[in-house]
Amino acid sequence: MGFGILFLSYFLAFFVPLSYLHIIGYAGVAWALYKLKDYRPTFARAVWWLIPLGVCCLYHILASVLSLLPSMGLAEVQLPFVNATVTAVVSMIESALILRFHFMLLRTLRGFASELELPEIVKRSDWGLWLVSIQCSCYILAMILELVGMSLPLFSVIALLLQFVWSIFNLYNLFTCYMYICPEGDESMERAPSRFGFVNEFRARMDERDRRAREKEAAYMERKKNKKNRK
Numbered sequence: 001m002g003f004g005i006l007f008l009s010y011f012l013a014f015f016v017p018l019s020y021l022h023i024i025g026y027a028g029v030a031w032a033l034y035k036l037k038d039y040r041p042t043f044a045r046a047v048w049w050l051i052p053l054g055v056c057c058l059y060h061i062l063a064s065v066l067s068l069l070p071s072m073g074l075a076e077v078q079l080p081f082v083n084a085t086v087t088a089v090v091s092m093i094e095s096a097l098i099l100r101f102h103f104m105l106l107r108t109l110r111g112f113a114s115e116l117e118l119p120e121i122v123k124r125s126d127w128g129l130w131l132v133s134i135q136c137s138c139y140i141l142a143m144i145l146e147l148v149g150m151s152l153p154l155f156s157v158i159a160l161l162l163q164f165v166w167s168i169f170n171l172y173n174l175f176t177c178y179m180y181i182c183p184e185g186d187e188s189m190e191r192a193p194s195r196f197g198f199v200n201e202f203r204a205r206m207d208e209r210d211r212r213a214r215e216k217e218a219a220y221m222e223r224k225k226n227k228k229n230r231k
Contacts, residue, residue, distance in 0.1 A: 007178050010029055023061075040108055045104060056093060096139075120176065
C-alpha cells in the first residue's frame, strides 16, 4: 500500500543527520503519501509541505558545500544569501514546516485508522498531535521571549527534546501501520513452512491479523465506493 516505503523514507528524512539523505527521504515520503491518496485524499495534501522542506534542505546542502571548499584546496565562494542570518531564518522556517507536515500527516493517519477501526493507531496519533502542539507552543514562546529581550534557552531545549520524542513515537506508529494495514497483493503469496513450531504459530497469528486487516480495508473501500456512487 505504501506504508513500508513511508516508514523507511521517514527514517531517512527525520533521523539520519545528513542533508542529502533528507532529500531522498522527502522524495520517498512524498511518493508513499501519493500512493496512499487513493485510500484517503488528504494524504496527498501533506506532500505539498515537503516541497518547501526540500528547498530548505537544498539550502543547507549548498551552505555545507561552500564551507568545505577551502578545506579541499579550492577557492572560497561567497554568496550573498548564504550567511549566518539567512541560515538561522531558514532553520526556523524548516522547523515550522516540519511541525505543519506532521500535524497534517497525523490528522490524516488518525482519520484513516479510525475508519479502519484500529484504535491503537488512533490513540498514538492523538498523542503525536498533542506532542506536536506542545512543541509548537514552546517554539512560539521561545521566539516571543527572544523578541522582547528575555531569551530563555530552556524552551528551545524542551522543543528539541519533544521533537526527538514524537519523531520516535511517529516512526513506531508508521511501523504499526505497515504491520496492521495490509498491502494489496500480499494476500495471495504462499509461504514455505518453517522447521520451528513457534515460527509457524507466529506466522499463523500474523496471517489471521492480516486477514482481519484486509476485511476492514475492503469494507472501508466499499463504503467509500458507495459514497461516490450516491453522489
